[in-house]
Amino acid sequence: AQKITQTQPGMFVQEKEAVTLDCTYDTSDQSYGLFWYKQPSSGEMIFLIYQGSYDEQNATEGRYSLNFQKARKSANLVISASQLGDSAMYFCAMREWGSQGNLIFGKGTKLSVKP
Amino acid sequence: DADVTQTPRNRITKTGKRIMLECSQTKGHDRMYWYRQDPGLGLRLIYYSFDVKDINKGEISDGYSVSRQAQAKFSLSLESAIPNQTALYFCATSEGTSGPTDTQYFGPGTRLTVL
Numbered sequence: 001a002q003k004i005t006q007t008q009p010g011m012f013v014q015e016k017e018a019v020t021l022d023c024t025y026d027t028s029d030q031s032y033g034l035f036w037y038k039q040p041s042s043g044e045m046i047f048l049i050y051q052g053s054y055d056e057q058n059a060t061e062g063r064y065s066l067n068f069q070k071a072r073k074s075a076n077l078v079i080s081a082s083q084l085g086d087s088a089m090y091f092c093a094m095r096e097w098g099s100q101g102n103l104i105f106g107k108g109t110k111l112s113v114k115p
Numbered sequence: 116d117a118d119v120t121q122t123p124r125n126r127i128t129k130t131g132k133r134i135m136l137e138c139s140q141t142k143g144h145d146r147m148y149w150y151r152q153d154p155g156l157g158l159r160l161i162y163y164s165f166d167v168k169d170i171n172k173g174e175i176s177d178g179y180s181v182s183r184q185a186q187a188k189f190s191l192s193l194e195s196a197i198p199n200q201t202a203l204y205f206c207a208t209s210e211g212t213s214g215p216t217d218t219q220y221f222g223p224g225t226r227l228t229v230l
Contacts, residue, residue: 004157029215031215032215033214033215033216033217037221043203043224043226044221044222044223044224045158045205045207045221045224046221047218047220050216050218051216052214052215052216053215091157091158093157095215095216096215097214097215102148102163102173102174103148103158103160103207103219105158105159107155107156107157108157
C-alpha cells in the first residue's frame with residue numbers, strides 16, 4: 001500500500017487565488033513528520049514546510065500553510081495568493097520515527113498558475 | 116554558495132561504464148542521503164549515511180555503491196551503468212537531531228543519461 005498519496009496529478013489556479021494540494025498518508029507510528037517540497041522546472045528540490053505529528057498548531061511559512069488533520073491522516077498544502085513562480089511540481093513526504101530518517105515521497109502534483 | 120553541491124550536474128555515459136556522482140555540503144550536517152527520481156515518480160532512497168562510519172542501504176541500492184569520505188562528502192557510484200539507471204539523482208543532508216521532523220535539504224540534482 002502506498003504510504004503517501006497525492007491524488008491530483010495536475011492542477012490549475014488563477015494568479016492571486018489560493019490553492020490546496022492534497023496529501024494523505026498511512027502510518028502506524030505515533031511519531032512522524034510530514035514535509036512538502038517544491039520542484040520547479042529547473043529540477044531542484046526546495047523544502048517548503050513541515051509538520052510534526054505532535055504539533056497541535058498547523059504549520060505556516062509565509063504564503064504556505066499545512067492543513068493537518070491527524071484523524072483523517074491528511075496533510076494538505078495551502079498556497080495563498082498564488083504567483084506565477086509557484087508553477088512547479090509539489091511533493092508531499094513523510095518521515096516515520098522508526099524509519100531511521102528515510103523520507104517517503106508521494107508522486108507529486110503539478111501546479112500551473114494562470115495569469 | 117550553495118549549501119549542498121553536486122557534481123557533475125549533467126552526465127551522459129555508455130552502458131557498462133563506471134561513473135561516480137559526488138556530493139559536498141557546508142551545512143555541517145551528519146546525515147547524508149542519495150535519492151533517484153524517475154519521470155512522473157517521486158524520489159526513492161538509494162543509500163543513506165548517518166556518519167562517516169555508518170552507511171545503510173535504502174529502497175533501491177542494487178547496482179549502486181557509496182563512499183562517505185568525510186562528514187561533508189558522500190559519493191555515489193554506478194559500477195557498471197545500465198540504461199534503466201537513467202534518472203535525476205539527488206543528494207540530501209539533514210541535521211539528525213530533531214526527531215521525526217528532521218528536515219532534509221537537497222542539492223541541485225545530477226541528470227544522468229545512460230546510453
